[in-house]
Amino acid sequence: MMLLCLLTALLGFAALSMGMSRHQRDVLGKALPAARTRSVKLAGWLLLAASWAAAIASDGAALGSVYWLGALTFGALVVALSVTRLSR
């Protein structure tokens, strides 16, 4: 369950980063259509919510939330470094 929390946090931030025009240009080399951008963003937020749900299901509301915040920081750092690495 904790692994799921980590994974969804990571994917959620990856989707959110791909919902930003700057990173679309840098990583994909082109801008996505507006509708695609919107759905990618929505998916990102939903994944982050799922990540919180997974953490709560695994460790309860209190401890789970602390885990979740940790997973968010970890996920966002990994995504930021990957975006930098993948930028062309």
Next chain:
Amino acid sequence: MNGGIRQSMAWLHTWVGLLLGWLLFLVFVTGTAAYFQDEITRWMQPEVRGQHDIDAGAEGAVAYMQKHAANAEQWSIELPGERAVATTAFWKEKGETFAQWRDHAFLVDGHGQKVDARDTLGGWRLYRMHFDLYYLPVLWARWLVGLAAMFMLVAIISGVITHKKIFADFFTLRFGKGQRSWLDGHNLTAVLALPFHFMITYTGLVTLAAQYMPWGVSAAYENRAAYYADAFGADEAPKRSGSNATMAPIAGMLKQARETWHGAEPGYIFVPIPGDAHGVVKIIRSTGAGMATRGETLTFDAATGVMHARPPAPGAARETESVMIGLHAGRYAPVLLRWFYFLCGLAGTAMVATGLVLWTSKRRMQLPDPERPYFGFRLVERMNIATIAGLPFGIACYFMANRLLPMDVVQRPNWEANWLFIGWGVLCVVAIVRPVKRAWVETLSVAAAGFLAVPVVDMMTTDRGLFVSLWRGDMVFASFDLMMLALAGLLGFCAWKVHNRKDVVRVRRKKEAVA
């Protein structure tokens, strides 16, 4: 103040951050290390063997003191936390103060045997340095650290306000662009770990709130003792009866304590007036057994082992404080969460370091005479080198001193700490006398070499070196050595980066010459 709120906040952020940045760097480094203080202590006491076993430790400690300290005024036993092995116990003879506790301290290993380990304070020293500093009176140190924490809170809030593109820059890290890159790094490590930074600063202030904000207590209570008795329960020592009684087995009391706490482990045992018929045994819940760190105290009749009535549950205010301190120290955190704490601590360390470097990076381009910067600029530049490269090297020296100091040196734990500051001091001198770029490369390289040397020295002086630990599956020792290598790699990488960097001032000169 003229200019908008962003400008005034930027000013506040810059100067508040700079003024106590170096102290904050130390607080972050030692605090981050302290998340693994039990593991560090284990590494620093290689003589302690066996597995974590609370009952064996408690029984071993009690048996030893029954034999050697039967007439002491009090026995104190610190049971091993979940990730520790050694039980630390000490007794107090009549007329002694608790400041002398080390005179009668001893260690019990995971098999319940007293063990003669090297004298060290291990990871606990780094933990205390996080808020008590060193060489300074504790009260002054805590005021200083509290001031730094208050500044940090101001810097976080003003930083969020002044950083206008907080969402647009969320994942942005551009390398090799001078000032821009430092700003990216500073923003990234700050924003991505923001929940941690805010939590850790606020709860850090709460841990010592009664010292920083004493007026509420002095308005409501006649003296501090009355406040403590009210807040944390009166702790009256039992009166001696004069007749002796043998103590009931400690294991039975530990079992009752666990049952009362639904399986939570005990952390401390206090036995005032041991051996007396009126004696009691106090068992305190482990600080790591829940998010609330102030554990309940259960009292047992020493002679019979019967538990007294439970104290009333703590009120909401006390429980809130207890949870906040628990969140700060992370003693409850299981291994994955502990690594998250560690990662966030590293991000905080990087945030402070990049912020400090940013101050110089921003001003270097605007220097009236780049060859001869004004005094303030040079001071900040040198302080940055001395702190950012010097302190890590000092910590590497602390670990090496643990292995290399003779076993019978008087006040060995203090000498370990002295070596931390000797190593740091040497790099301070290098940072002052060498040209700036050379000073960065040299100090970072020395620090990298220091961490590289730790596992090597360990291998040569103990039978628990990296390869043996890996072979035996001793993950605590292996991880420690691997972490040293990782830190060596990180510092070495930084040194290499600085070495390859083009000299900004010269590049600008060339451009001007061409134009």
